[in-house]
Amino acid sequence: MYVLKAGQVVDGTGKEPLSGAVVVVDGQRIVHVGAPEEFGSGGLDGALADAEVLDFGIGKTLMPGMIDSHLHTSFNGEPDYWDIVFKQTESFRTLTSLKNVQADLRAGFTTVRVLGEKSHLDIALRKAIEAGIVTGPRLVCAGQNITVTGGHADIWLTPDIRFEQGLGGVIVDGPEEVRKAARQQLKAGADLVKLLVTGGVMSEGSEPGLQHMSEEEIAAAVNEAHRVGKRVAVHAQGTKGIQTSVRLGVDTVEHGYYLDREGADLMAKRGAYLIPTLTARDASAVHDDKVPAYVLRKSKEAGEAVHRAFQYAREAGVRIAAGTDAGSPHNYHGRNARELELLVEFGMSPMEAVVAATKTAAECLAIGDKVGTLEQGKGADIICVDGDPLTDISACRKVGFVMKEGAVVVKDGSPLFRA
Ligand SMILES: [Zn+2]
Structure with a gap:
């Protein structure tokens, strides 16, 4: 006691x-x-x-204990993430993941939600922590990201390398393949399903405003996950992709950079959560020779929209949960509390920022009854x-x-x- x-x-x-x-x-x-x-x-x-x-x-x-609602464990925050993706083995990535989540725990984050890892290493890590084999925060895991041919993270790679080989997600085309991919994640022990609906800042050749995943594909994943009591998170940055996803019943919108007033009203009405990942955008805007030029450009463009999106969300009463996207360039594990500072810079009171990283985040992760x-x-x-x-x-x-x-x-x- x-x-x-x-x-x-x-x-x-x-x-x-x-x-x-x-x-x-x-x-x-x-x-x-x-x-x-x-x-x-x-x-x-x-x-x-x-x-x-x-x-x-x-x-x-x-x-x-604080909660980081969005991060990746096997990325360190190194600007040159290709090294980790292609030159390191799965074992190396798993050990790196352990070190990274321990840095999160050390920083007061007793729960983190892992939104996309290779080969279910996040689920293995969660099991090892739960079994007491290693110490780490409580993990809520999505398993592998699900994208479409030419979608975010597939376009990110060079034409002869596929997402499933590189970043280790699943490429699907058509609702039946989405259904199968979602079921595979849940079978492996995922706590939720993560879809890459729109283009992204990190994807070479894709723009955040483009919606790559079709309505039928999103609906199939929502149906699969909800039927067994699991949630769906979507990487959605463009206005239309956000609106479509929310209309189809997704539970959490990641990034939401180009959220408009209509989308915000829809999110509030449906009870969807926004994880604005302000740290990711802030950190990726850091100029560095190693950060690709297309990342810098898109990050800068999004910077102007993000302020508006945040205000729309606040005015509409959207539930906002703190999440850093730690692991993205210059976005280091253990500095997760930076997100609370940015939430305040964007207009939240300090109390609201604390709630966004505790109560609201726990509810967003469907563990509000526990922590x-x-x-x-x-x-x-x-x-x-x-x-x-x-x-x-x-x-x-x-x-x-x-x-x-x-x-x-x-x-x-x-x-x-x-x-
Ligand atoms: Zn992410």
């Missing part, structure tokens, strides 16, 4: 912070959040005998940051303590685990 104390508790629900409160953890669960004297029938005194008390002191904030807030009965995913994120959101970068499912994994700023 643990009793955690700090200057304040920000519980992730969006409610005012609690001062003088404690968070009591028993096993893997939170059993109390509030004044110490309100614990059980006789206050904390009786329970303290066998509890470890960790008092972080004034000036520190306890909050839920995402500090409430009685929830899983004990808890971090302590130095400072007050509600007055300075960059406090979320200063993570000194991380608990995942009741186990302390980072203490005094140092990880207690080894790779």
Whole structure:
């Protein structure tokens, strides 16, 4: 049993912070959040005998473990991602993935959603973490990305190399092939299905505004996933691709750079989540000789649209979840809290940014009943940051303590685990 104390508790629900409160953890669960004297029938005194008390002191904030709703584990953030794609073996990529998700965990991200990896290495990693073989954050995995011939990530490659050989996704044409690919992911243990509906910034020869995947193909995946209670995430940057996907019932829109007012209204009405991946665009706009010129150009163009899209989403009341797309060029694992800073720069209050990375993100990942807030009965995913994120959101970068499912994994700023 643990009793955690700090200057304040920000519980992730969006409610005012609690001062003088404690968070009591028993096993893997939170059993109390509030004044110490309100614990059980006789206050904390009786329970303290066998509890470890960790008092972080004034000036520190306890909050839920943060959630990154969109990243890739086998990319490091190196601008020259081709090295990783083509020159490294599957084993190398898997080990790199472990190192990367441990950097995310170290940064206070106790859950990450992996949206596209090769050969289901994300699912293998999730299983190894769940079995206690290695330490890492909770993973929510999409398995392999699904695209169409000439779609995002296929066009990305040179004509003689296919997506299925290089980045390791699945190329499909026609609803029956989509159905099969979706079923293959779910059979392998994917938690959701990810489709690449429109072109993208990273795809050479494709433009974000183009919708490559047809309505029939999107509908087939939605039907397959929803029938077995799983969600569908779509890489959708162009206006029409976003609208079409949402109309067909997808659950989360990744990037959404060219979202318009109509699309935003549709998303709000349907309850779809937007993961704006502001860090990815911000980072890929960094000029670097190694970042391809077409990436820089498209990223710059999207930059103007992204501000508008974000405002449309906010005005319409779209649920926005924090996700970095970590692994993309200059977008490094362990710096995930940058997304919260950008959410604030784009107009959210610090409290809204915290909620976007905790409660809303947990709901977006369909695990809102388990984690995402500090409430009685929830899983004990808890971090302590130095400072007050509600007055300075960059406090979320200063993570000194991380608990995942009741186990302390980072203490005094140092990880207690080894790779
Ligand atoms: Zn991505």
